[in-house]
Amino acid sequence: MISLRGLTRRFGDLVAVDHLSLDIAEGEIFGLVGPDGAGKTTTLRMIAGLVDPTEGEAVVAGFNAKTQTVQVRDRIGYMAQRFGLYGDLTVKENMRFYSDLFGMSAADRDALSPKLLDMTRMAPFVDRPAAKLSGGMKQKLALMCTLLHKPQVLLLDEPTNGVDPVSRRDFWVILHQLVADGLTLLLSTAYMDEAERCNRVGLMHQGRLLQCDTPQALRQSLASDCYAVETAHPRVERERLSKLPQVLSARPAGSALHVFLKPGTQPETVWNTSEQPVERIVPSLEDIFVATVERG
Amino acid sequence: MNFQRPFAMLRKELLHISRDPRSLALALAMPVILLLLFSYALSLDVDRIPTYIIDHDKSSDSRSLIEQFKGSRYFSILGYPDTYDTAEYGIGRNECLLVVVIPKDFARDLAERRPQPVQLLLDGTDSNTASIARGYSESVVTSWTAQRLRVKIPVEARVRVWYNPTLESRNFIVPGLISVILMIISALLTSLTVAREWETGTLEQLLSTPLRTAEIIAGKLGAFFILGVADALIALTVGILVFHVPFRGSFIFLGVATAVFLMGAFSWGLLLSSIADTQLQAFQLGMLSSFLPAFLLSGFIYAIENMPPIIQVATYLFPSRYFIAILKATFLKGLGFAELWPQLLALVLYAVIVSVLAMRRMRSKVA
Numbered sequence: 001m002i003s004l005r006g007l008t009r010r011f012g013d014l015v016a017v018d019h020l021s022l023d024i025a026e027g028e029i030f031g032l033v034g035p036d037g038a039g040k041t042t043t044l045r046m047i048a049g050l051v052d053p054t055e056g057e058a059v060v061a062g063f064n065a066k067t068q069t070v071q072v073r074d075r076i077g078y079m080a081q082r083f084g085l086y087g088d089l090t091v092k093e094n095m096r097f098y099s100d101l102f103g104m105s106a107a108d109r110d111a112l113s114p115k116l117l118d119m120t121r122m123a124p125f126v127d128r129p130a131a132k133l134s135g136g137m138k139q140k141l142a143l144m145c146t147l148l149h150k151p152q153v154l155l156l157d158e159p160t161n162g163v164d165p166v167s168r169r170d171f172w173v174i175l176h177q178l179v180a181d182g183l184t185l186l187l188s189t190a191y192m193d194e195a196e197r198c199n200r201v202g203l204m205h206q207g208r209l210l211q212c213d214t215p216q217a218l219r220q221s222l223a224s225d226c227y228a229v230e231t232a233h234p235r236v237e238r239e240r241l242s243k244l245p246q247v248l249s250a251r252p253a254g255s256a257l258h259v260f261l262k263p264g265t266q267p268e269t270v271w272n273t274s275e276q277p278v279e280r281i282v283p284s285l286e287d288i289f290v291a292t293v294e295r296g
Numbered sequence: 297m298n299f300q301r302p303f304a305m306l307r308k309e310l311l312h313i314s315r316d317p318r319s320l321a322l323a324l325a326m327p328v329i330l331l332l333l334f335s336y337a338l339s340l341d342v343d344r345i346p347t348y349i350i351d352h353d354k355s356s357d358s359r360s361l362i363e364q365f366k367g368s369r370y371f372s373i374l375g376y377p378d379t380y381d382t383a384e385y386g387i388g389r390n391e392c393l394l395v396v397v398i399p400k401d402f403a404r405d406l407a408e409r410r411p412q413p414v415q416l417l418l419d420g421t422d423s424n425t426a427s428i429a430r431g432y433s434e435s436v437v438t439s440w441t442a443q444r445l446r447v448k449i450p451v452e453a454r455v456r457v458w459y460n461p462t463l464e465s466r467n468f469i470v471p472g473l474i475s476v477i478l479m480i481i482s483a484l485l486t487s488l489t490v491a492r493e494w495e496t497g498t499l500e501q502l503l504s505t506p507l508r509t510a511e512i513i514a515g516k517l518g519a520f521f522i523l524g525v526a527d528a529l530i531a532l533t534v535g536i537l538v539f540h541v542p543f544r545g546s547f548i549f550l551g552v553a554t555a556v557f558l559m560g561a562f563s564w565g566l567l568l569s570s571i572a573d574t575q576l577q578a579f580q581l582g583m584l585s586s587f588l589p590a591f592l593l594s595g596f597i598y599a600i601e602n603m604p605p606i607i608q609v610a611t612y613l614f615p616s617r618y619f620i621a622i623l624k625a626t627f628l629k630g631l632g633f634a635e636l637w638p639q640l641l642a643l644v645l646y647a648v649i650v651s652v653l654a655m656r657r658m659r660s661k662v663a
Binding site for chain 1: 298300301303304307308311312315316496497498500501502503504505506507508660662
């Protein structure tokens with residue numbers, strides 16, 4: 001459904017996105033994960049035809065995002081990172097406006113709007129100005145506005161940024177329903193727990209796609225080597241570990257350190273296991289991400 | 297272009313306007329406030345010139361000349377100082393604009409038919425008023441002399457002023473002012489609109505839909521056009537009913553010209569808006585490029601014919617020049633399409649060129 005070939009965008013000397021190649025199948029939930037400035041937003045904007053790539057191409061539902069922008073825009077729903085709706089217009093008026101922009105008939109709109117309002121539990125707030133909605137409700141409204149024209153592809157740029165955990169869970173319930181109805185979903189996020197909900201995850205750092213696989217496979221690719229160690233002095237311990245050749249990376253996680261060792265390394269060569277409690281763990285995506293980035 | 301999308305834009309813009317009653321009130325009250333302020337403050341009529349008269353002669357002739365000044369509505373005699381110094385001090389302190397000095401032996405020399413000059417001292421700080429005051433006072437002295445000596449001035453100029461017989465400045469200020477007001481309002485209102493969407497991030501969302509840039513422009517133009525027409529009607533009504541400016545031309549012709557002028561002015565605002573990155577920038581550009589030319593380079597107050605050639609050429613670039621010519625001619629001269637088509641054509645060209653530029657400048661990409 002989405003196909004990226006050597007997608008690159010430079011802003012002056014800065015390479016925001018660096019030769020990104022990726023295929024996303026229909027009905028997939030794909031998560032782009034990475035810190036701020038990794039190039040996630042620019043990638044999504046290029047797919048939506050809002051930014052032209054310097055090199056390479058993005059093809060969405062068979063149309064080139066740069067040259068066939070109009071066809072692409074008819075088929076996508078794009079939700080920008082910043083709330084892009086009109087604060088002085090009510091929920092209903094915002095929805096009406098966007099349904100008109102997508103050329104929907106009044107009948108289609110009247111048929112679909114209640115369903116969307118129902119699904120997002122926004123029906124009681126239709127007459128409230130968008131500026132007076134909570135963060136989570138704003139995101140739901142923005143999502144509804146991008147869904148009105150029944151897009152095939154949904155592009156969400158950090159959709160749950162600044163949204164409370166309960167609303168985030170609600171939001172994900174809605175997203176899973178949409179995908180069940182056949183939508184393809186590409187989202188960017190800085191939250192690792194959110195990435196775990198995706199079918200596949202791409203780890204982005206400094207414009208490059210470092211790794212790309214299912215969350216399970218990503219975890220397993222490094223599972224054999226990850227240990228959690230409890231320590232009273234995490235900073236001293238981390239300092240000590242970082243100097244050992246058999247240690248790949250170590251990062252604090254709560255009161256413990258999550259440590260990746262070179263494959264085949266016995267933990268006994270690093271710790272006195274009789275004195276220090278060391279536990280072999282399945283790493284989180286966050287562990288993997290940090291390890292991947294630190295290894296370059 | 298389909299119609300649902302630009303119409304949705306228009307509807308949305310009207311909703312914005314209606315949700316912001318303060319801006320709406322400002323947009324509708326502004327023409328009235330500006331008209332009242334300008335037509336009272338910007339009166340170029342000169343009368344009741346504050347005057348001192350020094351009478352060194354104190355004869356019946358000098359008193360008769362003084363009576364002549366007192367009887368004219370153009371002069372207001374504030375006093376009769378004895379010394380030159382007092383009068384000079386009066387001009388210095390802005391107490392008077394004019395000092396009439398009647399010399400000693402004025403009556404005797406006049407009787408002997410070798411009249412002495414009467415001195416007129418003028419405050420030239422405001423050269424425009426000074427030269428008008430000079431004209432009035434000279435003619436008082438001349439006509440009094442002619443009467444006194446019972447001579448007929450050999451060739452007399454008989455003046456008839458057409459179109460504005462009483463030479464009231466209000467009659468040419470108000471029509472010109474309508475153009476200035478419409479230009480300011482339209483350029484300011486529209487220059488903010490795209491910049492605002494850019495700042496709040498809504499433009500990125502708009503651009504991700506199938507909405508074309510031409511449709512964004514069309515929708516926004518339509519909404520502001522409604523507001524602009526309302527402003528034009530208010531300004532016309534106030535001008536004609538409150539200020540009693542004569543209207544001798546065709547309302548239909550003026551209506552067409554106003555519509556074309558508004559489209560040009562709005563397009564200019566949109567063009568600025570698409571160039572500027574912030575609302576503040578857009579506002580400053582809008583103010584600079586609409587107010588100044590509309591005021592100074594349009595023939596509103598300062599006649600274009602008196603400007604240096606290079607400035608005269610520059611005036612052709614601004615639509616106010618043509619619109620003011622149309623306004624003044626329809627109001628005062630009662631001219632219509634037959635005489636004013638070149639000006640109308642210029643307005644049409646301006647509107648077309650600037651709106652096309654605005655559409656081309658309008659971004660369809662975020663970066």
